[in-house]
Amino acid sequence: MNEQRLQAYYQLIQQLLSCADGEESAILQANSELLDADFLQMVVGLAGMFSQKGEENTANWLLALASQLSEYLNIPLEENTPEAETPVSEADIETYLLFLLEVLQATVESQGNSQVVYPLLEDNTDKLNLTFANLLQAWATTIIAETEPETAQSLAMIIGNFSNLIQQFPLGNKANNMEIAITGYEIAFTVFTRQTSPELWGTLQNNLGIAYRNRIRGDKAQNLENAIAAYTAALEVTTRDDFPVDWAMTQNNLGNAYFDRIRGDKAQNLENAIDYGAARSAIAAFTAALEVYTRDDFPQNNAETLLNLGIAYQDSQKLDLAYDTFTQAIVTVENIRGEIISGEESKRKQAEEWNQLYRRMVEVCLDLGRETEAISYIERSKTRNLVEQILSRDLENIFPSGVVTQLQELESQIATEQNLIQTGKAENYQNLVQTLQELRQQRQQLQDQYLPLGASFNFTSLNNIVDQQTAIIEWYIATNKFFAFVIQPGGKEIKVWQSSAEKFDQLIDWANKYINDYNKNQETWNNQLDDNLQNLAQILHLEEILNLVPSECKKLILIPHRFLHLFPLHALPVKNSYLMDLFPQGVGYVPSLQILQQIQQRQRDNFQSFFAMQTPTEDLYEKDLGAVTAIKKQFANSHVLKKSEAKKSTIIQNPEHLTTAHNLFFFCHGSFDSNSPLDSGLLLADEVLKLADIITHLQLENCRLVTLAACESGMIDGYNISDEYIGLPSGFLLAGSTNVVSSLSTVNSTATALLMIRFYEELKHQNNILLALQTAQIWLRDTTIQDLRTWLTEPKESSLTFAWQSEINKYFDRLEQENGANYQPFRSPVHWSAFCCIGKGV
Template sequence: MNLERVQARLQLIDKLLNCKSGEENHVLNDNWELVEPELLQTMAWVVEFGAGNGRTNKANFLRNLLLQLGEYLGSSQQPQTIRKETVDTLLDIGIRWDETSQFTLALQVWQYTLTIYREIKDCQGEAHSLGCLGNAYYSLGQYKQAIEYWQQYLTIARETKDCQGEANSLNNLGLAYRYLGQYEGAIEYHKQSLTIARKIKYHQGEANSLNNLGIAYVFLGQYERAIEHCQQSLTIAKEIKDRPGESYGLGNLGIAYLSLGWYEGAIEYLQQSLTIAKEIKDRKGEANSVNELGIAYCYLGQYEEAIEYLQQSLAIKRKIKDHQGEATSLGNLGNAYFFLGQCRQAIEYHQQSLAIKREIKNRKGEAISLDSLGNAHRELGQTKEAIEAFQASLTIATPETMPDTCTLAGRNLGNIHFSLGNWELAITGYEPAIEAIELTRNSSLTDDRRKQILKDNLSAYAQIVQCYINLGQYEKALEYAERSRSRFLADLFHNKYLYSKGDIPPQVQEYLDLQQQIDSLRFNSPSNGMMGESSSTSTSTEAKLEKIRQLGATKQQIWENIRRENKELAARLQPTPLSFQQMQQLIPDRKTALINFYSAEEDTFIFILRHPDAVGEIPLTSLGTGEIPPTPLCKGGLETLGKGSLETWERSVACYTCEGEGIKNLQNWVKQTWLYSYTKIKFPKWFVITQLLNCKLEDIKTIETNDTAVLVILKDGSQETLNITPQEFLKQTSQKRDQLQKEWQNQMQPTLAELSQRLQLQELIDNHLQDIEELIIVPHLHLHQIPFAALPISPKVAENPETTAPVLQTAGKTRDYRNFDIDTSDTIPTTPINIDNNEYLSDRFRIRVVPSCQILDFCHQREPIETKTVGIVENATGDLHFTPEECRKLAQLYKVPPERHLKEKQATIANYLKLAQQVNILHSSHHASSDLSNALESGLRLSDGTLDLANLYIQSFPQLSEVFLSCCETNFTVSEITDDVLTLAGGFLTAGARSVVSTLWSVQDNSTAEFCQLYYQFRNQGETSPEALRKAQFELRKIPRFNHPYYWAAFVSQGER
């Protein structure tokens, strides 16, 4: 270094700082030999270390002059060598400004270096500038912009075969996607980076990728995998003697242990990280370690210790002028005081953090601080200030740019207004939150993650539905109720719908092809649908998940590329929630109503949607009061807001509230009394064991049976051998199954009668359905399993149902996968429960049941099929006695030739799928069953194996108009809180069928054969599917031994008429 030259430059800078305004050019001209790239570096040093401490104006002046001189020295007037030296110097200056949180200045200088590098065709410099710009936008919390620059950096790195740069850019992209809440996408980028780093033996890059993978897995809740990756990173750091990397790896291990709740282990790792940082004098690493220790002690509830560590972190960050870190430490101190209950101190720290974030223009951090301030003000009862803070946070955190923060701030704003009864203002919070939730869900790569996102945020949907109901805006309430349900099925239907369209742009075709590959993997079936090959072709579950993530990441990237070029086209690649007007279009005529159930935590809402032409025809006297209700929220009754004349009702939707009958009461009651009672039939041997061993169901882990003994393995690790033979155990199991079956059947009518009363069915009909002939029912949660056809309209439950409930014994064999027999051929049910006029809902209405309006809409959009080519699959396992006669009469009625009539061994999986491709009407009469542990393994039992739901989801039957599943449990499942109804009937609808008739439980062979013959008799007479179903049920009830709902109410019609 030429010290004299350095001294001369410092003297020049001093003259510039002390000359009169306007004399700067004279000073520079007098010292022109010093105007060189090195002068810029010296000026930057003076700005940082010599012009501070109250000399802000001079620092700003010198900084601006630096930028002007940089532009001059880098201009096209200068020699190539000077331009290159100048731009390299500016790049380094920008890095230093970035390190000191002067992100805006760094952006300004890097934008200039990018331009110059491109002009002088310096690809390496261009790539570095792009990478730095990405870093600056990342630090500012502007992740979309960061991704754009890092993607450009990645492109150049690949073109120039800069493998290390490629690995670094991929790693950076992973970080940005992580902060956008797209954790699977982040993992995919980190994995790509890891692969390259290992290939080129770039050990530090390998360690960085492993560390970042560990943190991404923490966010996904996969803590063991997080620890595994952090441990691998730590091992590499030790091997290459990378002490800062070792400290960083220990810190990340501490974070992973914190997330697992292993606080003592976390603190131990963080202390080790801190020790190394101090040894190597890594002040920033030291500050980060004590910051994380503070967080750990917060988790432990030891807030005073936490505050002590956080104060240490703050002091270091301030000393090293790490403004970003300073703001983070202040925010964490605010959180610690909040948890300590000292909200005033919390507000003070959050305000300091906010001020710094605003100064350095960290928009993401600003939004988070405002949300934290809102929480603290709310705890103090400072409602006005809390609302202002949440609103300010939401102004910054939009659904697209900061979906995670938008979700938090939006829900917080919505909740505080909801608690105050400000329904319209609550909506201003919930609406952007829900948009952010849906964007995050759509960008997630795995089904489990998408489901979890929806599950974590369902209360936002419930709250906004309640808000719109309270405002009397039932159209909007119904729209949001629909948006929260059956999203998994909607995704599947949408992909099939897109494939059915012609003239698909190449990028969209690539997108859809990737989705098809994903579906083939996720549903565990080869692409040709031949289930018999799946065991030999399947890979491990982890390998499949890994492949799904890779394909999903590629698909997501294609979507983002399409979105940049054509937002409208990109929007069509995701299923768009239906509008109220679109739902109305699903109602075919004025005599049909759509009944949509939605259960919130406390209440169940029943939306009644009518055809637009029916508006204005319903006298208000039908409400039972003769006048418009005075308030839009009438618990326990009909809610309407009339407009105009008192003589007519001018709304095409109403909402009926069943007060106190929400998830807590109604849905849980249905689950216990209906579903649990039925599902017990599937596990009789478990109940036998509880009696023999005097234990609880939850104590049993597995049951193993061989020729000589029955071994029970308990969850505590112990084993018990039953003191009865396997043959006796089998006998007792059969008896227990019969007992459980009878118990469920005998409680059916009392349960349905009580459900009718809970749903106020009589009042609902009297008030709103007097002129209606057909109902399209959209159940919610466990109501999907209820036979609405058998709901008594006006039941009178006996005071002591235990003594008056019917005692039913089933006649004949069920079409159940379990294939058990209950021989009661000469028994008849006793008198059913007392029902006025013995009138059921199906006596009054034709009924269709659909998972959601959106699923019905997909069915509705399919072209109608006029031809009636019929195919029959009969008795695939050869053990059903009444099925042959049922199918013989059907074949005779529709003149079905032998090649379209598969009998017993002919009914293989391959032949079944081939037949479904050839016919318009498919009658499937054989065994089937649902799998409650894994719905995708529910299946049709054919002669050479099981055609399961997973396989159906990847099939396409575009010419299939109608399917009758004359089998057991083809519409039975246990709905999750996300309301995804995964059934065999839904599988056929997804594959292309317009309508499906299916069953809600294990149906009996003899009665089912009779029912099918009646159904097709009415269909052949020109009746629609729901009308033929209703008439067949009515006629079957006339046969004394089949008049109990068990025999006729299991059948439901889904989809189109």
């Protein structure tokens, strides 16, 4: 096997580890030529490496992948795994036995408390292997055979409880944990039978079914058959009348097993059929479970089961039933979201958890020809936290004072009722839940009279915010394809374009390579940017999408989805030009339609006050070419903190200049932290002004524009599957600005300085942020050295000082000697494409 193929294996595994949930299948299909026994061996080998480093979740995920691929490729997994059983000496056997007894003792004394047992397991993960499973079986079989029935029952109960714990233990080797759990259940079945202990026997059968469904070793198809048999057996004694909750749980488990089933007819596995009172299909099982898992009594289980049932209907092409089922699930999920009082992070995690539900609903709506509903559900599933935070901040600007008072009173009542429920102090739970629902409905109805948002967002409201010369393209990345929704001028009509599965795979591959090159090989990324953007335009079928935009349209608003937020889409080559050249009034960005709708409510008519943080670190002292000095001349009032004075502590402790500024300008270093987006920030003289600081401390009550002349200042968390827009632009929008100009990559300081000077010149004359930025970018891109020299010597309000003109001329002298006076030094997209305008645009 050559080194190139090994590298290809490794890159494919890295791609699988970094992709969003649900994209694995498409990636594997796109790289089918790499799927062979050697690839399996590398997957298992890397799993072992991750396990040794303590990254058990990743190791277990890789082992599960290897198991699935071994079934698909018909290559026995055991041939590609390390030794099935760890060889041990007689002395080691004694060590294993002592550990086994210690674990069982901890299990019985703690009554199966994971907080007691798991630390013991964590300290001995090296012993959680097939040797341990075999020892457990041999030891328990001997003890049970030699002891009194009562003692045997106690021991079997302890082992059954331990099996439940080891099955859910998050560390160690997942495959070994499942084998130990199955061994334990089989031991318990030698003591507890259906005749002697029917209730316990049914519980054990359900747990055994879970273990077989999650089993990694063995034949996947047979494991699922074993799971179905166990669940079916459990239902023979776990009846709805006697054990309704356990019955519903087992029905749901059985439905999942039938949904995943490999053997038998796929359609029949999904179809509705009942045999001897037990569900014999996914649809039947999920439907049965919902008889107990009601919205009022078990909201989380209700939503999960409805999602499963809806997917089964969707896969069976029963689209109307899928639509109705997903609708019910979304109602439950929205109710659950309303109950969350533990902060924005909890709401974001909930949005990630239920992303698949909204994604499936969008797909079903489109299959049914319900385009406006599809886009409404897209909007309801993204940027929800930011939408709600902006609404809370801007209440007084959006609603009449009397309505604001009413909304605040309702919010206070809702918070009080929620707190009673959360703390368990509700005297009459059902009445309180009903009251809470009524209060939420009152709040929503009152809000909707002025600005429908969240669960009430309606596409028809767009005609108030999209003029007759503006079109919108909103992308959406679904399960195995992506869509472009083209909202026509006036906002009254949608046209939809969708990709093939092949293009979806190409988009995932392209994005992973682009991001990998950017993070690890900046020179390669720079050199290939033009070609990469050309490839992206072809993958997106941009020309086809633009054919859906009327020719008279002058302005375009782009709403990316997930990782598409990270790319300069306005700079995509199309029709022998660039996208932004086709729209004379500019190409801008917004995080979502709802955010656009909200910031349109903000009135920022004045633009006379300027506040800047200029070159706060020593390495930038001579790099802005006097841009800030030149720009501030255009404003009637200006305040600049320069060099060592440009401190975070200054603006946090004395924010008066911020609150009165119409334009906030940063010329500094910036960075985006993909692992912790709230730690992304702008490097000032004393410390980093983080996104968390911006959200917490800044109040930009009069700000029309924040300009971030800094690297990576426009990047966001593109791998967040909820598409919650988290980055510096969101912080400044939340703080009060209506526009943020920022960069999507690292930027050259000279090109940035020239671009900013020209941008503000254009803004002075055109009073249109989006158009001014686009005009400045085209100018920087197309201008020759000779033209740049002429521009520098022209008398104008923002002229550079003589010292800075001399400095920049030295730079041009060198370029002219190498390339000639007609050379366009900033022609490459690397120099001009990074900056974009996010927000209102004017």
